[in-house]
Amino acid sequence: MDRSATDTASQATSLAADLTRRSASNLWFVGRALPSRKRKLFEAAYATMRVVDDFVDDTFLARGPVERAETRQAALSYIDQWEQAAVAALDGYIAETGDPRDDALFDALRIAAVGSDIPCRPWNALAEAMRFDVTEGRLTTWQDFEAYCDGATVAPAAVFLHVLHADATTLHADLTAAALFDKARAMATFCYLVHIQRDFAKDHARGGQLLTVPQECAGGPPLPGSGPDACLPVLTALAERAAVYREMAKVDLAAMSPDLAVRERGILEALFGIYEGLQDDLNRDPMPCEEGRRRVTARLRETLLDRLGLA
Secondary structure, eight states, X not given: OOHHHHHHHHHHHHHHHHHHHHHXXXXXXXXXXXXXXXXXXXXXXXXXXXXXXXXXXXXXXTSOHHHHHHHHHHHHHHHHHHHHHHHXXXXXXXXXXXXXXXXXXXXXXXXXXXXXXXOSHHHHHHHXXXXXXXXXXXXXXXXXXXXXXXXXXXXXXXHHHHHHHSOTTTOOOOOOHHHHHHHHHHHHHHHHHHHHHHTHHHHHHTTSTTOOOOTTTTTSSOOTTOOHHHHHHHHHHHHHHHHHHHHHHHHHHHHHGGGSOHHHHHHHHHHHHHHHHHHHHHHHOSSOOHHHHHHHHHHHHHHHHHHTTOO
């Protein structure tokens, strides 16, 4: 590899790391403790997934109804192009989307995934969830919600579990896509439900466009502008559902632990512990202010990482 190619690769890797860091997500927080090669794969994968999710949530769904209708086909085309670029990168090819930032992120993924057996199914599943959002699909039952979760939250979690299970040198996890999704499903759905609870007040105030709540959950999302009394039945139903997945996730975590190295096991336990602490806090105060939630999250993060020796 010549000097210019090396510099380009370094810039792509740095861009993926920076985007992941700026997300300030709990995955980013615990992912900092990964060994170098595994961390680069996680950051590149996370960054490519983040850009399409941010496009849908912060760009497309932030538009008014008329503009969304006018730009829906272009948004779907972007998702198609994003998915094709992800598959190409994982297959070792240079992706060309026409967007320099996206191209750089997919190049970081291509470089980081060399030698890995990471499957492309998580990117395919996420693309399906993003199409559902852009077409403004509606969730009627909890079964609909769980099917949507497979793309929206289980897919990224499956990537993270691949990274945790993978050999630090070869990046081989020797796990099928189906096995990764099965291992990730309960924990990812629990964490997603906690996210919905945590961001409920903010998303409701925005008009409810980002509230992912099935209609059978206490009658579905409350009407925009309705007060806390209208929100509490939905929040209660979400908390009850999250509690079920929390117990399922504990069983899955115990089953996975013997297969993980000590550091990787600690990372997963730290991540799960953050969400357990958040849910406990949300059960005490279902509609907290955003600043209060940030303080709680920061305290949980520092306490757990210090206890696990990952700080």
